Amino acid sequence: MANSLIRNPNLANEGKQKLEWVRRHMPVLTHIRQDFEQHRPFQGLRIGMCLHVEAKTAYLAEVLKFGGAEIALCGSNPLSTQDDICAALASLGISVFAWHGCTLEEYNSFLHKVLDTKPQLIIDDGGDLVHLLHTERRDVLAGVLGGAEETTTGILRLKAMERDGVLAFPMLAVNNARSKHLFDNRYGTGQSTWDGIMRTTNLAICGKTVVVAGYGWCGRGVALRGRGLGARVIVVEVDPIRAMEALMDGFEVLPMAEAAKMGDIFVTTTGCISVIRGEHYALMKDGALLANAGHFDVEINKKDLEAISRSRRVVRRNIEEFELKDGRRLYLLAEGRLVNIAAADGHPVEIMDLSFGLQALCMEYLVKEARNLPPKVLPVPLEIDNQVASLWLKSVGVEIDTLTPEQKNYLSSWRHD
Structure with missing residues (x-):
């Protein structure tokens, strides 16, 4: 040993x-x-x-x-x-x-x-x-x-x-x-995040509204797989190019202040702090689920959530219920840590x-x-x-073509007859 x-x-x-x-x-x-x-x-x-x-x-x-x-x-x-x-x-x-x-x-x-x-x-x-x-x-x-x-x-x-x-x-x-990033971040995070959420909650994704914060490669994967599971997907972004891409990929794009009112499931994938915070909790539906797929547990502001809650308890493994002072309940998955690996196998x-x-x-x-x-x-x-x-x-038994010498020369030269 x-x-x-x-x-x-x-x-x-x-x-x-x-x-x-x-x-x-x-x-x-x-x-x-x-x-x-x-x-x-x-x-x-x-x-x-x-x-x-x-x-x-x-x-x-x-x-x-x-x-x-x-x-x-x-x-x-x-x-x-x-x-x-x-x-x-x-x-x-x-x-x-x-x-x-x-x-x-x-x-x-x-x-x-x-x-x-x-x-x-x-x-x-x-x-x-x-x-x-x-x-x-x-x-x-x-x-x-x-x-x-x-x-x-x-x-x-x-x-x-x-x-x-x-x-x-x-x-x-x-x-x-x-x-x-093209495979791990998109297909890996896309599959494993929903694996973690579904294992943990045992709830259906189809028919729900999912809010994905961040449309980098990880966010793309989460949004894509959420739609594949039958969810309505809303993307929240701060980057105009990524927001445009999300829109052209067929997703709704809204500020978090608007999306917070609609979401049943929230997934953060930004790498930034306080993406979901007090002002957003005030708008959320009773029973909304909060999950993070970013590396650190800083994207969902837990201090703000505690501050507006009158009680908290673990209701199922990796699910903590926060009962707000107005009686609404919000559910934090895996302590706000990486839900795909803290609540599943990555x-x-x-x-x-x-x-x-x-x-x-x-x-x-x-x-x-x-x-x-x-x-x-x-x-x-x-x-x-x-x-x-x-x-x-x-x-996996897949073969691909290779460039001929003529093709290599064509692609590397600016002189063509």
């Missing part, structure tokens, strides 16, 4: 069963694992990871370990950690510092435990590990070659650090790779195969190139993006 802090080591066999299932459905990672086992690109290196500790993440950690790395992993969300997966990973020699429902103090201590291993490579989800490296744990900073960020929220934080001139090493924006396995395939190959790329890269937020190299997509297509 690796040096770990986990809740129950006896759950290891249950976690291994989950791990076995995802291995069978992640062909891209499996191909990469076979290559890593042969070439051992991370031999002698330590990788620190802050991700949702569930089965798909476990396989990524295992693949990197097959490549020779020492792995230290903590959870990026207290409610997404699965204790049986923690136990399974620890039994496989991977250091894990996480348990389900940890307090904020415990969460911070787990981040420190990962950095205590002095990692040379970082995989982050939301930017907390990188933030800690640049503030309280600068003692570890000099040894870090580089890292990769998984989420939109994390990329925003990293770009702010770069803008302020404090980012100390290169970070690859995995979230912005085409194989990530993105489909095949979708995370793409995202984690990118992460694995980005780690290999950083081993080779980090010393030649500037301390900035950098795009994932196109060849890595295309390699992941090609591996996935091959795994």
Whole structure:
């Protein structure tokens, strides 16, 4: 058993069963694992990871370990950690510092435990590990070659650090790779968000009015799948281009102050604070459901909700009822945390195969190139993006055309006869 802090080591066999299932459905990672086992690109290196500790993440950690790395992993969300997966990973020699429902103090201590291993490579989800490296744990900073960020929220934080001139090493924006945002954010978030809402509430979506805040790639997916389930979908946006796109995609577009009066289910996907707040609660229907699909639990303002409530109670697992002073009841799902993973199993396995395939190959790329890269937020190299997509297509038996030499010349030249 690796040096770990986990809740129950006896759950290891249950976690291994989950791990076995995802291995069978992640062909891209499996191909990469076979290559890593042969070439051992991370031999002698330590990788620190802050991700949702569930089965798909476990396989990524295992693949990197097959490549020779020492792995230290903590959870990026207290409610997404699965204790049986923690136990399974620890039994496989991977250091894990996480348990389900940890307090904020415990969460911070787990981040420190990962950095205590002095990692040379970082995989982050939301930017907390990188933030800690640049503030309280600068003692570890000099040894870090580089890292990769998984989420939109994390990329925003990293770009702010770069803008302020404090980012100390290169970070690859995995979230912005085409194989990530076009698939993970749209199809993954679209399916898993509704999976979390439906599992948690056991209510029908058809016939209801759904308000989706934010029409980035995640919001697009949530809106698309909501409509597919038979809901009337209203989109709330602050970006005129995205609002126009939502309208042209066939969705109604309204300010939150108007949408609040109509919604049965609200889903936030913006990465911003207080998207739903006191002035909106005052307008909502009795029985409205509030769910968040953004990384941090800041999009639905919980303090405002508490302030106008006369009582609160848990009425079903992951559903908290707030009875307002006028008698209306609003229902907050999964404490306002990521509903798709705090109240379900997160993105489909095949979708995370793409995202984690990118992460694995980005780690290999950083081993080779980090010393030649500037301390900035950098795009994932196109060849890595295309390699992941090609591996996935091959795994499902799909072939595509290639350009002929004549076509390549035509596309690359401005001279044509």
